[in-house]
Amino acid sequence: MTIAALGDSLTQGYGLPMEEGFVPQLEAWLRARGADVKVINAGVSGDTTAGGLSRAAWTLTPNVDAMIVNLGGNDLLRGINPDVSRANLDAILRAAVDAGVEVLLVGLDAPSNYGPAYEAAFDAMYPELAQIYGLDLYANFFAPLEDGTDLAAVRLLYMQSDGIHPSALGVEKIVNGIGPSVLSLIAQ
Numbered sequence: 200m201t202i203a204a205l206g207d208s209l210t211q212g213y214g215l216p217m218e219e220g221f222v223p224q225l226e227a228w229l230r231a232r233g234a235d236v237k238v239i240n241a242g243v244s245g246d247t248t249a250g251g252l253s254r255a256a257w258t259l260t261p262n263v264d265a266m267i268v269n270l271g272g273n274d275l276l277r278g279i280n281p282d283v284s285r286a287n288l289d290a291i292l293r294a295a296v297d298a299g300v301e302v303l304l305v306g307l308d309a310p311s312n313y314g315p316a317y318e319a320a321f322d323a324m325y326p327e328l329a330q331i332y333g334l335d336l337y338a339n340f341f342a343p344l345e346d347g348t349d350l351a352a353v354r355l356l357y358m359q360s361d362g363i364h365p366s367a368l369g370v371e372k373i374v375n376g377i378g379p380s381v382l383s384l385i386a387q
Contacts (some may be wrong), residue, residue: 200385203239203258205251205291206269206305209340210242212370214359219367224374225381232378234385239263247273248287255291259298265384266295269305269340271321272363278313281320288324292332303384304329305337305377335380335387343376344369 204210204222212220222240229236241258243250251270259266268291274284288304295302306325309318329336339345344357344365354362357369365373 200234200236200264201239201262202236202265202267202381202384203241203263204267204269205255205258206242206267207246207251207273208242208244208364209272210267210269211240211244212242213244213364214361215364215367215370219370221365221370221373224367224370225378228374228378229381229385232382234382236385242269245273246270247277247279248284248291252287252290255294259294259300263298263300265301265303265387267303267305267381267384268292268295271307271325272340275307275309275321276363278317281309281317281324284321285324285328288328289331292328292334296332301384301387302332302334303337303380304332304334305340307341308339335383337377337380340373340377341365343372 210221212222217223222238226236226238248270271284292302304325309321311318326336344353357365357372359366
């Protein structure tokens with residue numbers, strides 16, 4: 200089975216040696232659990248949902264059986280209107296459905312610095328789109344890092360010095376968290 204991981208720097212593996220990024224670690228995790236899978240890295244550092252949409256058609260080649268959609272972080276960093284982000288994600292998901300490709304949608308939690316209306320709209324788009332399309336949702340890419348450890352400890356242990364991108368150890372925790380959802384995607 201071939202899974203395309205469509206995303207931004209979190210998917211691409213920004214700041215890490217190639218073998219320590221999200222995609223190689225996820226593929227190794229899945230194979231260690233008996234999955235005969237190839238995970239294609241369709242992550243582009245700095246990409247927004249609009250960039251992901253522009254690449255969706257050529258990512259959904261006939262050999263792609265499933266897709267992980269992990270976009271929205273750069274939309275957040277740029278303060279892009281959640282309605283725009285939602286429309287882009289909607290179009291990506293529609294393209295996947297039209298191609299007959301199963302999708303795992305990966306969300307993010309918006310910070311409160313753009314205000315409560317922005318935060319509510321952004322946070323709602325992932326579960327709403329997952330429900331509309333009948334997709335599995337992994338609600339928050341960073342959830343495995345938020346295990347009750349204080350924020351300063353999380354940054355030291357699991358993040359690169361920029362405070363935005365996970366370290367290799369952080370990616371390992373993220374993969375351990377999201378891995379069962381990807382196995383479920385494979386089973387579909």
